[in-house]
Amino acid sequence: MRKFLINLLLFFVPLIVIYISLEVINRKIPNEYSAKIKNFEDEINNIEVLVFGSSHALRAVNPEFIDYYTYNMAMVSQTLQLDYAVFEKYKEELKNLKVLVLTISHFTLSTGLNEGEIANRISYYHHFYGLPLISRLKVDNYSVLPAIGYKRATWGFLNYFLKFKVSNVKTNKYGFMGEGGFLAKDSISFVKVGKEAANRHEDHSYDFNENIKLLKKMIDWSKKHNIKVVLIEVPKTNEYERNLDQDKAALIDSTLDILQKSNSNxxxxxxxxxxxxKSFFRNADHLNEAGAREFSLLLNTKISEFIKE
Amino acid sequence: MLFNSLEFALFLPTVFLLYWFVFQKNLKSRNFFLLLISYLFYGWWDWRFLSLIAFSSTVDFVAGQQIEISNTKIRRKLFLWLSICTNLGFLGLFKYFNFFAESFADLMYMIGLQANPWSLNIILPVGISFYTFQTMSYTIDVYRGQMKVEKDLIAFFAYVSFFPQLVAGPIERAVNLLPQFKVKHDFTYEQGAKGARLILWGLFKKVVIADNCAVFVNEIFANYQGASGLELMLGAVFFAFQIYGDFSGYSDIAIGTAKLFGFNLMTNFRTPYFSRDMAEFWRRWHISLSTWFRDYIYIPLGGSRVGKGRAVFNVFVVFAISGFWHGANWTFIIWGVLNAVYFLPLLLMGKNRANTNTVAEEKVLPSFSELWQIANTFALTCLAWVFFRAEGVTVAYDYIRAIFHNDLFGSNNLLDADVIFLIIIWIIIEWQGRHLGVDEYIKSFNKPIIRYLFYYLFVLIIFLYGMFNESEFIYFQF
Known part of the structure; x- marks a missing residue:
């Protein structure tokens, strides 16, 4: 038994050392989340317009084209619960906030915290945003490597020492992401990706109760602090839209309409x-940089009018 | 608790140390400890279903006792049937009730009558098909006089719920496993090392091979209408790799874990995809279930030592039940029947035992004729797997039809080249270990440095290519 335990220990010691080294180095290397929260915290006192949402918003709202100081806090697969959790953590520090932009995608009102594509990314919010979101006994509670991916983390580690490239951050200093992600090159790609993305985003759930409660909390707090709330659905292609549950899409529209009518802000x-x-789109459900520029200018007009009301 | 979870990574070393350093000294306390941790292991998933295992165990323990002390044949039979009906009753209720209710409603509809299917909204307890078969084998063996009745309640309960093989087998026979709860085990370095090797190899098969194949397979089966013929063929082939990697990976981890506690479980897979005909495949695939059906259904029905008509009937019955055991869906029954169709010509021509040795014995590579036989057998297996994997019979039919009707080429979905490379490495190692098992093959590296390099290489592969999303093992659903 003694020999077995010693051999086992000797076998695992180098592995544990390597794992800890990977963990330490990968926490040092800037990633989308660490960069985004750092820029956000640095500029929190200046932010006048704050944008939340998923990758639809991340790639659609470029703050550089908005007249007010805008920060895009949207992230890939970010759910409304995460928007709410981030807002709750920082809302008292947003002294200059005038408009809160909440982007509603097809899944926003029905998806839970740990459902869908966000499940593997939750630990980023835990480790880099400091949100206490993970309750189950998981490696993600203690290590950021599973979320990064062990293969990517190993390359990150090697690059860090070989000094090839230590950062993979694609978002600009206002949180907007123009590069990266799937690029549809022809109409076939639009059709294929549109269907795949719609399938991924479709849960056929009509239960919006929990998420509407969160929306109302954010709206009520904003009202109390004289902050306006803009609910938006960003542009998508027909190749994506037609594959979604149309009844659910109509229900989302009417729900948001009711929220608008019942809240003056x-x-x-x-x-x-x-x-x-199509030249405005990166793929079936995301704008490209040109599309984001056009859309941000349009949003700028709407926000400016709304602020002046 | 899943073998590929953090919970298990903490659970295993903790109970291992407690077992050998605290509870091993006393047989009773050791068995009680094993029972306790096995119930904890199962209850981690859903503690409410522990009552089912406890009830099943109690009924079979009492039935065994009563069979032993009964003077009359009728009374002995009565208690045997009590055990069988209780176990099959649970299976019927939790696994098959909705299937029968819906099939009955469909039948009524076909003959022009309206019947609303009365379905139950219940979840299937994990591993119910495995532990009910394991515990039934005990009462049947006691009834047949093939083993003595167990008088130690704790040992019996620990045997039924032994955590390494509780949820997905191997389905152990009481005659093999139960006596191991009656003796003290001494830890040997060799057994511990073998256990650790099997766990490592099983993890590789599950999180690297099976889970990577699953991504590709799920994509293809979800969008089979638009996939090319080649993609559909590859979808079936990679599902064959997925299910083998998943299930044999689980079995290796189960057998390896049991070895760490001094227990020997039966081999469940012996390189089935190197089989030269379907009879050989069924001697090498899910051996614990195949032999269970052989011993408790096929042979009592008369086996092959009856008239040809009856033998054909027996084969169909066993394969159909085997399919149905996997799940309450016509797809599984068709999968079973299809395998019977593959097997029957061999039986009727007396060639079902033509390949009882290992392929390419004492050779490095197979001959062309062996390779041809292996490829044919594998192709037939893949075709049957389409039914096993598909959501419904129509989907399976459409999938197979699409292989021949869609364009052959035109691929959008392909596995990463490095995953294909890993599958090739896996096949090579399986080939090398086809005689004695992969574990013995690794052990055959005489120099420890080579062995350790091999271990580290596979830890590295698991680390870099493994999917750590704690995906369930396929056979948990059965």
Missing amino acids: VSYFDFTNHYKN
């Missing part, structure tokens, strides 16, 4: 079918 804009031109 809320304005709702549905830009879903605003652009027919």
